[in-house]
Structures are given as structure tokens and as C-alpha cells.
Amino acid sequence: MTKLPLLKKISELTRSKDGNFAMMAGILVPVLFMAGSFALDTTNTLSMKTRLQNAVDSAALATATRLYKEDNLSIADAKAFAADFLQGQVEEDKSAFSDFSISPAITITKVVDNGRTIWQVAIAVTGTHEATQMARLMGRDKLSVSVAGKSESGSASSQGSISMALVLDQSGSMDWTLDGQKKINVLKTAVFGLVQQFKKVDPKGDYIRLGSVSYNSAVTGKQNITWNIDSVRSFVGNLGATGGTDSTDAFKWGYHKINSPTETTEHNTRTGQEPERIIVFMTDGDNNHYSADTSTKLLCDKAKADGLTVYTVAFAAPDRGKKLLSYCADQPEHYFDAKNSQELIDAFKNIGEQTSEVVSRITQ
Known part of the structure; x- marks a missing residue:
């Protein structure tokens, strides 16, 4: 039976004494490891982004509501509350990612519209975690994502x-x-x-x-x-x-x-x-x-x-x-x-x- 051209080439390559197969394996194996490392890093980063977005939305929502409900709450205390709330939301994520950390930026604005007080809370967060070993060998130690959320809380009429x-x-x-x-x-x-x-x-x-x-x-x-x-x-x-x-x-x-x-x-x-x-x-x-x-x-x-x-x-x-x-x-x-x-x-x-x-x- 006549071998198909591709099978024939593979058969010749495996019988070769010239080191072609070893050379190709030496090239392909690192490439495959790099591809797998890249896929894992991408999956981890997407997962981190989803978790961070949920945490940011929850923290903004809770802070805006507390500002409305507590008349004597200062903006500084509200920012501290938002930061603590956010940290609590992501606490479970520390075990899911290696060397996980967040860097939040919290902005609180008081708007008076026709005598109605509206509190606007905006939170932007950058989250980082350690890259896979292969990525680190290529000089990429950390992976990061950024998310943002905003909540608004108004007077009793709203x-x-x-x-x-x-x-x-x-x-x-x-x-x-x-x-x-x-x-x-x-x-x-x-x-x-x-x-x-x-x-x-x-x-x-x-x-x-x-x-x-x-x-x-x-x-x-x-x-x-x-x-x-x-x-x-x-x-x-x-x-x-x-x-x-x-x-x-x-x-x-x-x-x-x-x-x-x-x-x-x-x-x-x-x-x-x-x-x-x-x-x-x-x-x-x-x-x-x-x-x-x-x-x-x-x-x-x-x-x-x-x-x-x-x-x-x-x-x-x-x-x-x-x-x-x-x-x-x-x-x-x-x-x-x-x-x-x-x-x-x-x-x-x-x-x-x-x-x-x-x-x-x-x-x-």
C-alpha cells in the first residue's frame, strides 16, 4: 500500500539519523509550554476581572447608601468605609490568585439638585497577581486588570x-x-x-x-x-x-x-x-x-x-x-x-x- 505523503514524511522524519526530529521537538516543546502558560494567565486574568467588578459594584452601592443614611458621615470616613468594604469583598480571592493585591481609587461627590442631595461614589481598582512561571521567565512578573463602578444614592424621594x-x-x-x-x-x-x-x-x-x-x-x-x-x-x-x-x-x-x-x-x-x-x-x-x-x-x-x-x-x-x-x-x-x-x-x-x-x- 502506498503511504499518504504526510504519513510518509512523518515516517521518514522519525527514522532520520540527522537529528531533525530532536531539533523540531526542541523547538516545539517550549512553544507548547508558552501557549499553555499564556492560556492559563488569560483565564486567571478574566476571572480576576469578573470578581473585581462584582466587588467594586457592591462597595460603591454600600457606600452611597451609607452616605445618604448617615448625615454625620464625613467623606473621609466614607472613603475608609468603601476601602474596607472592598477589601472584605476580595478577601476570598487572595487564595485564588498568587500574590494577589488591589489598588483602589475612591471618589465621592456631593451633588445638590433642586434641594435634593445626591451622593455619587466612584471606585476604580487595579488588581494584580503573579504570572505563571513561563511568563516570568519571559520577563513578565505581574498581570493586572482595571475595573470601575459608580453608585448613586439620593434623597428619600428617590x-x-x-x-x-x-x-x-x-x-x-x-x-x-x-x-x-x-x-x-x-x-x-x-x-x-x-x-x-x-x-x-x-x-x-x-x-x-x-x-x-x-x-x-x-x-x-x-x-x-x-x-x-x-x-x-x-x-x-x-x-x-x-x-x-x-x-x-x-x-x-x-x-x-x-x-x-x-x-x-x-x-x-x-x-x-x-x-x-x-x-x-x-x-x-x-x-x-x-x-x-x-x-x-x-x-x-x-x-x-x-x-x-x-x-x-x-x-x-x-x-x-x-x-x-x-x-x-x-x-x-x-x-x-x-x-x-x-x-x-x-x-x-x-x-x-x-x-x-x-x-x-x-x-x-
């Missing part, structure tokens, strides 16, 4: 109000271990983080009302919607995990509480505003009966028809549970598919950031 109900699964599967932790404990950590976010953007407790309901095969506990959001932290902190799963009555409780005229009255009395009404619906499994899926979907339809915002979070859930939650979210981007513990914590953090923008918004 503020928003929130009423939120957490609908939380505490069925038996929440007692299972995932990533070395019981799932119910991960849920508690996620909710604690959400409460802490709300306390940062609304330190006086004038704009956010929060409540929660837990369920397995029935409603197992309720914490009425309240201005004292620490009571929700206490309620969730006492949850255990047992029993089956039926989300119907729990979602119904959350829907009726959030949609109640009481919420309008409470916010009107406190701030003269109409609140944004939000449900956060979470599960890690399937309802025990298909009929519970149907009844929950009907309630979700009502909630969306009434203009409620519905966030849904699947926590390492099977396909049927995920389909239910995806259906119930009022927008596709309000559905979170958390496959592990960190993603559940991140989902609640994301929800906290998005809903906090009702109180103070990102402008850039």
Missing part, C-alpha cells in the same frame, strides 16, 4: 422600599451532607448573609421588611414580615430538616403576606412609599406529589400577574424541582441553579445585591 418573604425548604433531604456541610446549615449561612447585606444598605431599618416561612410536607414555621429583620435570622437559625416536600401552602403564605394591604400601610406610614414586593422561593428537591407542582405553579401565576418579583433558588435539586422553580421565577435571570454550597451562598448574595438596588442603584 429611595425605594422592599417587602420580602423567604419560602424555605426544610425537608429531610436538607439534612444531607454536601461539600462537607449539612445543606440546612449552608442555607442558614446564605440567609444570614442576606440579612447582613440588608442591614448595611438600610442601617436604620426604614426601607426593608422581611419575613419567612419554612416547609416540608406542610408549613412548619412562620416569621411574620417585620421591620426587625434580625428576627428572620433567628427564625432561620432554629430550622431543622425532616419530612417530605410540598411547597404549596408555604408559597401561598408568602404570596398572601407580601400581597397584603398591610405592607402598603406599613411602608406608607414609615416612608410614604409603595414597596416592591418580593418572594424568594427555595427548594432542594421534588414535591412528593405532582399535584403540589400544579398547585404551586397556579400560585406563582397569580404572584406574577399581581406584579410581584419572584426569585427562585434550586439547591442541588433534581430536574423536576428545577423545572418548577424555573417556571415560578418572574424573569429567567431571577432563577438560580445552585449546584453546590458556595453557589447557594452566592445566589442569596446576588439576590441581596439586586434587591438592594431598590434602595440605592448602580449607575455605571
Whole structure:
């Protein structure tokens, strides 16, 4: 059989006694290492940029809101707060990148528009980390990226109000271990983080009302919607995990509480505003009966028809549970598919950031 020209050339090259193959290998191997090093550096830099952007946006948002809420806060103290907040946001990233550091520039501007005070917070950050060994051999020791974010917080007339109900699964599967932790404990950590976010953007407790309901095969506990959001932290902190799963009555409780005229009255009395009404619906499994899926979907339809915002979070859930939650979210981007513990914590953090923008918004 006649060899193809390319195969013939390769065969001749490998039989050559003239050192051609060794010479080519000597040329190609470093090139391949350089390409792999470049790809790794690029991936790390893109990852760092995404993390820094999230951190900058969160820090700008929190600082602008605090400036509005605290009349006696100086610009110098606000800058210090922004720097500390930003450092806290990127603390976890130190372990992800070698020799990671940030250099922030914080600008705070007070604008008075028709008697209305507006605080503008701009944060620009350059982040650096150590390059791969191959890149360092080529004289490139550090890689860096720059990001910027801006938040604006105004007077009470531009503020928003929130009423939120957490609908939380505490069925038996929440007692299972995932990533070395019981799932119910991960849920508690996620909710604690959400409460802490709300306390940062609304330190006086004038704009956010929060409540929660837990369920397995029935409603197992309720914490009425309240201005004292620490009571929700206490309620969730006492949850255990047992029993089956039926989300119907729990979602119904959350829907009726959030949609109640009481919420309008409470916010009107406190701030003269109409609140944004939000449900956060979470599960890690399937309802025990298909009929519970149907009844929950009907309630979700009502909630969306009434203009409620519905966030849904699947926590390492099977396909049927995920389909239910995806259906119930009022927008596709309000559905979170958390496959592990960190993603559940991140989902609640994301929800906290998005809903906090009702109180103070990102402008850039």
C-alpha cells in the first residue's frame, strides 16, 4: 500500500539519523509550554476581572447608601468605609490568585439638585497577581486588570422600599451532607448573609421588611414580615430538616403576606412609599406529589400577574424541582441553579445585591 505523503514524511522524519526530529521537538516543546502558560494567565486574568467588578459594584452601592443614611458621615470616613468594604469583598480571592493585591481609587461627590442631595461614589481598582512561571521567565512578573463602578444614592424621594418573604425548604433531604456541610446549615449561612447585606444598605431599618416561612410536607414555621429583620435570622437559625416536600401552602403564605394591604400601610406610614414586593422561593428537591407542582405553579401565576418579583433558588435539586422553580421565577435571570454550597451562598448574595438596588442603584 502506498503511504499518504504526510504519513510518509512523518515516517521518514522519525527514522532520520540527522537529528531533525530532536531539533523540531526542541523547538516545539517550549512553544507548547508558552501557549499553555499564556492560556492559563488569560483565564486567571478574566476571572480576576469578573470578581473585581462584582466587588467594586457592591462597595460603591454600600457606600452611597451609607452616605445618604448617615448625615454625620464625613467623606473621609466614607472613603475608609468603601476601602474596607472592598477589601472584605476580595478577601476570598487572595487564595485564588498568587500574590494577589488591589489598588483602589475612591471618589465621592456631593451633588445638590433642586434641594435634593445626591451622593455619587466612584471606585476604580487595579488588581494584580503573579504570572505563571513561563511568563516570568519571559520577563513578565505581574498581570493586572482595571475595573470601575459608580453608585448613586439620593434623597428619600428617590429611595425605594422592599417587602420580602423567604419560602424555605426544610425537608429531610436538607439534612444531607454536601461539600462537607449539612445543606440546612449552608442555607442558614446564605440567609444570614442576606440579612447582613440588608442591614448595611438600610442601617436604620426604614426601607426593608422581611419575613419567612419554612416547609416540608406542610408549613412548619412562620416569621411574620417585620421591620426587625434580625428576627428572620433567628427564625432561620432554629430550622431543622425532616419530612417530605410540598411547597404549596408555604408559597401561598408568602404570596398572601407580601400581597397584603398591610405592607402598603406599613411602608406608607414609615416612608410614604409603595414597596416592591418580593418572594424568594427555595427548594432542594421534588414535591412528593405532582399535584403540589400544579398547585404551586397556579400560585406563582397569580404572584406574577399581581406584579410581584419572584426569585427562585434550586439547591442541588433534581430536574423536576428545577423545572418548577424555573417556571415560578418572574424573569429567567431571577432563577438560580445552585449546584453546590458556595453557589447557594452566592445566589442569596446576588439576590441581596439586586434587591438592594431598590434602595440605592448602580449607575455605571
